[in-house]
Amino acid sequence: MESSFGKACIVTEEISGLNKSGGIGACALGLTLHLTALGYQVEVLVTDMVVSAADISRFQESHPDLTITLLSAEVSEDDEVASPVDSISKAYCVYRFIKRLDPDVVHFNDWLGSGFYCAMARRQGSLRSRVVTHLHGSSEWVRRYNRHIPSLENFEVEGIEKSQIENSDLVVGPSRYLLDWYAEHNIKLPESRVINWLLPQWFDAALVTNVQLRTREVVGGGIDTLVFFGRHERRKGFEVFLDAVARFPEDFHPNIVFMGRFDRIDREFTGSMALRKLRNYGGEIHFINDFSQPEAMGFLKRRKGALCVMPSLIENSPCVIGECFTVGVPFVASAVGGIPELFEDKAPQCLANPDGKDLSAAILRIANDGMGPIISSLKPTKIMEEWEKLHAILFATPGAGETKIKLMPLVSVCITHYERPKFLELALKHLNGQTYENIEIIVVDDGSTSAAATKELERIEKTSSRFPIRVVRTSNNYLGAARNAGARVARGEYILFHDDDNVAEPHEIETFVSAAVHSDSDILTCQAYIFRANDARGPFADAKKRRSIEYYPIGIGGVFSFFKNRFGDANALIKKDVFEKLGGFSELRGVGVEDWELFLKAYMRGFKTGVVPAPLFHYRVSTNGMLATGHIQDNHERIFTAVDHAQPALVGDILRYANRNELAQGILDQTWYRLGKEVGGALQHELMALDPNSSDARGKLSDLALEIGRIKDAVQLALPIFEQREKLLALTKILGADVRSNLQQHASIRLSSGVDVRGYFLEGWFVDKEGRPDAPDGILIDKERYTLLSANRYDRPDVQSALELSSSTGIGIRALVRKEPSGRLGSPFRAKPRQRIRIDGIGEVALLKASGKLRGHVDKAVGYTSVSVTLPDDGGWSGGLEILVEDGVRPAINWGPGVFDFGLSYGANRKTYSAPKGGVLPRTVEIYLPADTAIDVFFR
Structure with a gap:
C-alpha cells in the first residue's frame, strides 16, 4: 500500500544483518527502521552483487516489514546493460533503477560513489528525486590514512565520489570534523548538516530513553580482557595497539581479543603481525573475524571485565563508540577526528593520543585506578527528532520533475565525413528527426574522392531538409582539422560534434541542451548504445538485437585523466566560446585521441565538464577505425605534448601512481x-x-x-x-590435557546418507476458511503419521495476491514435523485428512486437522533426522550455540519438551541459538538436520 508520507530509497553496499557489519551497514539499517516507523514507504537497494535472494529471505526473518531489493536482480531484468564490473558501471545501473523507481528522496553514501550518475542527473534537471549523500569517509580519506598504494581505478572512484557530493541536494555528516575535511580538500559542499547516525539498537524500546547514554563504571583491578574493536587497518590503529600492549609491565597481561576482519599491512598478514609482535605476551590472544554486529555487541555485554580499545589514527564518528555507549561497555579511544564530538565532557578520561606510549599509559591507568561512567553527547530520541524534521522538509518540498528549457540556443551539429556516403545519409536522417528545433547542420567532407561520396554530397546540397545544411569541403587532413573547419563556420552557441557513422536518438540534442543549461556545463559527453554493423543499416540492421550499453563515461577529470580517457566520446556538446578558448582540436595527421586531448585541456584549464547519464546516440565499433588501427604510442605522445604545453601543477598522487x-x-x-x-x-x-x-x-x-x-x-x-x-x-x-578440554568445547557432527528420516522440515503456506494464518496438526506421508513439533511464520504477499486476502502476515510457515514411533496419532488427530498434496521426491502428503477447514500448500519438504549434543557443564557457558552449516541447511534445536528454536541466520552458513532463560536446561539437546550433511557446533 502506498504511504501518504512519500517514498524514499536507501542505496547501500551493506546493511547490518544481511551481508556486512561495518558502520555503513549499521547506519543504513538504522535509517531504514526510522523512516519505516515514521510511515514512509522505504525501499533499500543493496548494491553488493554477491548477496543472494536466499540472504534476503534470511534477513527478512528478523525484519519482515522492510523492502530489500538487490541491484543484481534489477540488472538481470535490464536488457540494455550487463552486470556491473566496477563502481562506475554499478553507479550507472543504480541510476537506471532510481529513474524507474522515482522516489521522492534517495539516500546514498559517499563511499564508492553509487549516487554519481543520479546526482549528475539531478544537477542537470532530469531526475525528480532529491539526492542526499551521507558522509562516512570517502575512498580518498581512507586511502590517505591507510597509506594504500593507489591504482587508476582508485582515482576514478574518488573522482565520482567527489562529484556526487558536490552535485547532491544535501550532504549529512555525523561530525563537523569530516565536513571541514572535505572543504579543506577542495570539495565544494552543497547544503550540509551535522546530524548523528541512527543505530539499529536504538529502536529497541528497552534501550531508547531520554536518559543520556553512558558506559558502566570500571573498578580498579577489574579488567581481564582488552578488545581491539575494528578492522585490522593502519587507519584503525592496529599497529598502535600492538605497540601499546608490548609496553605493558610483566605483571599486567589481560587476555587480548581482536574483534574485526583480518587484513594486510605492508603486505604482512595482520594476524601473524600480532603474534610476531606479542610472541612473549603473558595473556591469551584470540581472533574473532566473522561476528555480525549483534554478535559482537552480545559478546561485549557478556564480558564484564572487558575494556574496548579503538586507537584510530583518524576517524569520522565511529559507530563502534556509539554501540559501546548504547550497551554500556567501557572503552579507550583516540582523541582524533570527530571522536571528541561524541562526549558530553570535553576531556573524558577514556581518550588518548594515537601513539603506543600514550595509549599504553591510558589503559594501565584505567586498569589500575578504574574509571567512572563516561557520558555521551548522543541522545537517541533527539537525534530521531532531527532526522524526522529533516525528512519533513525534504518530503514537503519534493524535487521538480524534468523541466523544459525556455530558451532554445542554436546548436551547430558538425558532422565529419570521409568516403562513407550511406552512413552519412543515415546520420542526417536521424538528425532531421530531432525533437529540438533550433539546429544547423554542417557537413565537413575530409577529402572524399569517390563518385558515390561526391554524388551524395551534391544531393545533400540540392535537397531541402528540415534544418539548414551546409557542406564544407577540405583536403584529407583527418578528424582534428575537419572538426575545426566545421567549428569555424558554426553560428551556434553550442557545437555538437558528430561522426558520420554515429546515429542520433530523437531526443539527443534536446537532452544535451537542457542538461547544459540546467547545470551550466561547458562540455557534456553522454552514454551511447554500441553496435557493430558494417553496413548502412547501422544499429537497426538486426531488429532482434537488443540495444547495448557497454562503456560508461563519467565526463569529469582527475588524476586518472592523464592516463586514460574516462570523459567520453567526441560526440559531445561544447560551448563554442569554450572550444575557441581551448584552441580547438590539435591537427595531427593519422593520430587519434584528439577528443581525449581536448577534454584533458578543458580539465587542466578548470572548465566545467560532465556527462548526461542517458544513451543519446548509437556508436559504431569498427575494426578499421582510428582507435583500432592507430599507433598507440603516437596517440599517447599527443597527450604528453598537451601536458607539456599546459604545465599543470604536480600533485602527490601523480607520483604515488608513477612509483606504485x-x-x-x-x-x-x-x-x-x-x-x-x-x-x-x-x-x-x-x-x-x-x-x-x-x-x-x-x-x-x-x-x-x-x-x-x-x-x-x-x-x-x-x-x-x-x-x-x-x-x-x-x-x-x-x-597436554587442557588442549583436549578446550577442543572438546565444540561438537563436530557428520551424518551419512543412510540414517533414518525422523521427520520433515516443511515450507509453504496455510490459511483457514476466513483466510487467516493456520497450520495442520499433523501430516500423513506414505501411511506414516507425523506430529507438528514447532513452526515459525513469515509473510507471503504472493499468496495474499493470488487468493485476494486482506493480509499476507504470517501466512507462510516453516514447520518441523516428527514421525510418531507407533505410527498412530492421539485422539485429537483421528479426523480424516483435510487435504492431499503432491510433493516431488516424497509422494502424496495428506494434511491432518482436528477441526475446521484448511487451505494451503507445501512448497518444499526436506527429510530430517536428529542427533543429541551434550551441553557443557563447566559453569562458564553463556547459553549460546553457534552452528556452522552447509548452504541452505536450517537446523532446529529442541531445548526441552516443546521448546524448539529455529535460530537466527547471520550469513549463508551460520545460525545462532540462545538457550531459553529460566528453568533448568537438560544435559543434552536434540538438533534436527538433514541426512547426509555436516555441521559444526560451538558453545559461546
Missing part, C-alpha cells in the same frame, strides 16, 4: 626478508599470499601460533576448522 610498482615491490621485498628471519618464517611467508579472512589463513595462523609456542592461541584459532582441530587433538599427548 617500484614501491609495492620494495615493500614486498622488505617484508619478505624481515619475516624470513622470524620464528615460523616459512608460515609467515605463506600467510602473505592467502586471503586474510579465509579458512586456510586461519588454519595457517593456528600452525604459526603452535610453532612459536602460543598453544592456547593455536587452539582458539583451530576451533572453527574441522581438519585443524583433528590435527591438534592428535597432538594432545604432547600438548
